[in-house]
Amino acid sequence: MAGPRPVVFSGPSGAGKSTLLKKLLKEFDGVFGFSVSHTTRKPRPGEENGKDYHYVSREEMQAGIAKGDFIESAEFSGNIYGTSKAAVQAVQAQNLICILDIDMQGVKSIRKTNLNPIYVSIQPPSMDVLEKRLRARQTESEESLQKRLQVALIEMEFSKEAGQFDVVIVNDILDEAYEKLKAALLQEIQKVKNSTKV
Numbered sequence: 001m002a003g004p005r006p007v008v009f010s011g012p013s014g015a016g017k018s019t020l021l022k023k024l025l026k027e028f029d030g031v032f033g034f035s036v037s038h039t040t041r042k043p044r045p046g047e048e049n050g051k052d053y054h055y056v057s058r059e060e061m062q063a064g065i066a067k068g069d070f071i072e073s074a075e076f077s078g079n080i081y082g083t084s085k086a087a088v089q090a091v092q093a094q095n096l097i098c099i100l101d102i103d104m105q106g107v108k109s110i111r112k113t114n115l116n117p118i119y120v121s122i123q124p125p126s127m128d129v130l131e132k133r134l135r136a137r138q139t140e141s142e143e144s145l146q147k148r149l150q151v152a153l154i155e156m157e158f159s160k161e162a163g164q165f166d167v168v169i170v171n172d173i174l175d176e177a178y179e180k181l182k183a184a185l186l187q188e189i190q191k192v193k194n195s196t197k198v
């Protein structure tokens with residue numbers, strides 16, 4: 001029997017993807033598993049290698065891509081990010097709903113695979129709010145922040161294209177956004193819960 005459908009989270013940097021998916025992983029331990037991507041960007045304070053990302057050099061990343069280790073990869077804001085086959089398999093082997101946090105290039109690549117995920121777009125209420133949140137997060141240099149805001153405009157437009165996402169969630173009030181997210185995933189959550197009942 002096919003395992004549960006994965007869930008793709010996409011949307012502008014700073015929209016709240018990590019915040020929302022961490023809440024899901026915490027509330028539904030044993031239901032969701034995170035696909036740990038590889039990245040060439042440096043870890044932020046508090047991030048853990050192997051948990052948030054696998055942090056690698058550009059050379060290692062390029063070698064892995066050339067070897068065919070990745071389902072998809074993309075350059076985002078000066079760094080390479082990619083989903084390895086192993087990352088997704090590790091989650092699916094446990095019969096968990098695999099969560100992918102990827103940019104719009106990743107969404108386009110995943111669409112060409114047989115992963116068949118539910119596509120969720122997380123959007124900020126406005127560009128102004130997005131910029132405030134990104135600044136308050138204090139993880140980016142001014143240059144990195146400006147790059148992210150430029151790409152954000154494109155990601156926001158992309159989410160409005162018909163057929164790109166199964167659900168678009170505007171993350172204004174966090175608790176409300178989280179409830180909408182749960183409602184959208186309820187059916188898949190229930191399937192996993194039923195399949196693990198003894």
Ligand SMILES: Nc1nc2c(ncn2[C@@H]2O[C@H](COP(=O)(O)OP(=O)(O)O)[C@@H](O)[C@H]2O)c(=O)[nH]1
Binds near residue numbers: 038105
């Ligand atoms: N295509 C692709 N994008 C990824 C992957 N991992 C992360 N991203 C995206 O890369 C962008 C930057 O991520 P990150 O540096 O963690 O910054 P943040 O989104 O501001 O927290 C985000 O849009 C992520 O969704 C991946 O494996 N593949």
Ligand SMILES: Nc1ncnc2c1ncn2[C@@H]1O[C@H](COP(=O)(O)OP(=O)(O)O)[C@@H](O)[C@H]1O
Binds near residue numbers: 012014016136171
């Ligand atoms: N609904 C919200 N209201 C206020 N701040 C939020 C909300 N959602 C997320 N944040 C904050 O905004 C910043 C960006 O969120 P984050 O989850 O890191 O975004 P992403 O993973 O999409 O880049 C973080 O500092 C986070 O704590």
